Amino acid sequence: MSPPPAGPSPKLVTVNVNTGSALDAVRSYINGTARSDDALTEARTAASEFGLLYPDAATGEFLTFLAARPVAGAQPGAVVMSPACGVIGLHLFAGFPDGTGHVTCIDPEVEHQKLAKQAFTSAGRRPTSFRFVPSSPLDGIVRLATDSYDLIIADVDPELLTTAVDSSLPALRQGGVLVLLDALLDGAPGDPARTDRQAEAARAVEAHLAGLRDTGTVETARLPLGAGMTVVTRR
Template identity: 30%
Template structure:
């Protein structure tokens, strides 16, 4: 692609991002405001809308959200569950877990979705969950979250269930030097994502695709 095409793609990304931001519901807007007030990266509006859509498309009734103060992503998943099923939010940060819990407490009387927050290392908590019981696992936050989720996903996901990795281009974070778009970026997140992406793509238990939505999504369906 030439420079004009690249510029057009950048404008298209911004156009879609602004459009999806204008469509966010009250719960997601509230989550975004809390994240901004706590100086957390609230995440992409287009990414959140896609997570909401994945939840509805798959008819998910049991979802795991793994992250660090992933308020907007969690709010979009709650919205996608549409008052049904259960959502388990796993956050190794005490502060992040407290913020997600506060968000859940604020909406508990407005939804029939069962909401649970767990302040734990995913590598320790996920092996305790029942196998073949989840439709969707969404991962973000610390690099260590990703490997832990991938290791347990084949056991936890139902047939056809989705493992969705956010920030798949490793562009989000203070250590990023362009993420996967820059071969010289050797930050922990970029290094991990290069290796994990290659591993998942070669794993016959998954069919996967990548999208540039937000900071990149890797979507892997459990075969």
């Protein structure tokens, strides 16, 4: 049989693509309707007074969702590398099953640790449900036990992102998730005009993760949360 006559090339149809203004409207709606409580409000206020950046409500809602994933065996465990550990930790505790879950906070600043402890205590969390590692993030993460954590949240300088990935993955259990907050720098990796060190570092971690994905080590997703979140699952 002769082949059918060639027709026009099929067009790629993309569904539900938001324009910038529509995406802003979605973010505004989520941020305005996300659940909150007194402890979280107080933690955000305290972080603001100390000049600490913390995730917006949409990002926090996603972190709570991740913390609610079922895990096999031991109670869920998370690591937070961020000055705003108190706010992030509360989002994680909100997702853990009642009475379970442990958060390890890595930050060298005593004042940040005090804020987080106050936030957790105000939320009724037992002292045994959290701990503090007074260290820089990259020094602290390599001291943690391997194959032991379900979730790691990294809020680090862009120039440390690639090292943060390599240092964090061993601590995750198989199927564990690493969240790189604001790793996409509001789209800087895709802007040819951005040649500064931070933009180059964001491109470098993108390339590094692509290599790890090709070897079957990880799977990744990039989400328009905050300044652009990268989510990494250890395979």
